[in-house]
Amino acid sequence: GAVVSQHPSRVICKSGTSVKIECRSLDFQATTMFWYRQFPKQSLMLMATSNEGSKATYEQGVEKDKFLINHASLTLSTLTVTSAHPEDSSFYICSARGARGTSANTGELFFGEGSRLTVL
């Protein structure tokens, strides 16, 4: 149980286009999801915290208009990279915390397998 899936796992796009990455909790409800990015040979950096039904909370230095996060249901959060540029090329990872009152609410975070974005 407690599986988180991301789609797509790899995406290549042209500069100036927008790309949407989905993060789904497959077998549990997640009121909170988190988005990270990782540059080569660097740490995972928390970008934002996504709460179901409300606006995301962004970390300092992360552009809200650049990285649009939507958490419309208890099992899906999306990250849209708008007007992507080569410097946005990175590995994006989501994680989810199980909703209170469910068996997945163990305090542990469950991670997706990541999505690699390459902007040409």
Add this chain to the structure above:
Amino acid sequence: GNSVTQMEGPVTLSEEAFLTINCTYTATGYPSLFWYVQYPGEGLQLLLKATKADDKGSNKGFEATYRKETTSFHLEKGSVQVSDSAVYFCALNYGGATNKLIFGTGTLLAVQP
């Protein structure tokens, strides 16, 4: 500020060799410490954790001890297997909230038969 430093990889070992992956941290207060593992094509999974000084986390033959005096949380395993090949991330949690994880850069372990 808070940070995690772990040894660069890749680490290449033969099966049954002893493994150590070093991790040191900088933090204010008393963070919890974690090791996550990412197998090829999968998401990060919690491997073990320790929430206070001198605690030892253990799982699947891996161990790590929270050493406050040396600000370290080194990962060890006495005899690695090919199936242990993965990327290992050291992380700390601050602010009392599980979402505020700070990760190291990850260390790729490759175990050869």
